[in-house]
Amino acid sequence: MTKRDWVMKSTVAVMLSTSLLMGGHIEQAAANTQVAVSTVDIASTAKKLVGKPYKYQANGPSSFGSANFATYVYKQAGIKIGSTISALYKTGSSVSQKNVKDGDLVFFSSNGKGSPSFMGIYIGNDQFVYSSQGEGKVVLKKFSDYDKKFVGARRVADSNSNEKPNNSESSTSSIADKVIAYGEKYLGTKYKYGSSKDTTKTFDCSSFTQRVFKEAGITLPRDSRQQSTVGKTVSKKDLKKGDLIFMKSSAKGASDRITHVAIYAGNGKILHTYGSPGVTYSKFDGTNWEKRVVKIKRVI
Structure with missing residues (x-):
């Protein structure tokens, strides 16, 4: 795994469009919001939370469940994602193990097969952060040590160093x-x-x-x-x-x-x-x- 470029920026557009049904009439309540974020910010936020207690389905900021940890970190960057491992395993776009980048969601199972049972956020330099039930806290781990447990990765924040943040x-x-x-x-x-x-x-x-x-x-x-x-x-x-x-x-x-x-x-x-x-x-x-x-x- 090669060293990652911590200054690579990414642009994420989050579009929220909602419609409320009241008395048989549709009222539009839509908002278009473009949020320029950096994958290094996502990685930095994740790393700052190392040591926080693990708690089943806890949403933070004092303790975190497995998927909830990723939900919280992305929320700090202005990105709304799911709050369960199964939902997050379907979000964004699929990324191969050799192509993971800062901010990617990474998923694992005990034997590297089937559905993921725990997940984290890749932060570069062959490292990822996740809220570990077994260790009872948010931990920093070497990504390559989990090769045999890896089942997939998803990219929500697309890195593109040639793209302007507000394009x-x-x-x-x-x-x-x-x-x-x-x-x-x-x-x-x-x-x-x-x-x-x-x-x-x-x-x-x-x-x-x-x-x-x-x-x-x-x-x-x-x-x-x-x-x-x-x-x-x-x-x-x-x-x-x-x-x-x-x-x-x-x-x-x-x-x-x-x-x-x-x-x-x-x-x-x-x-x-x-x-x-x-x-x-x-x-x-x-x-x-x-x-x-x-x-x-x-x-x-």
């Missing part, structure tokens, strides 16, 4: 790429009208968009008509990757009642779910899908 366009593009990547992992998942928001075994069009954006840190309402009330309206000529496209049932129909939602995936394609293919890519430009468009919203 909102780059940040937006990065989030859009993540949205598409999260959606792709469900390709082929069956379509079911009225599918529960709590399952990933089936989706309808709006539960799919809700799930994918949630994994990217963006909260959307449950159904397509509610989702069409949040974000910024954009024109078809200004479509960008990650935009939500809302459609009516028929291109020739007089009613503009929204019945379908899809994610624009770039290059004239949409990512969505319907009928027999389930989650799939479809051509958008010049097709019946395009002719059915009612509105386009940008929530990133």
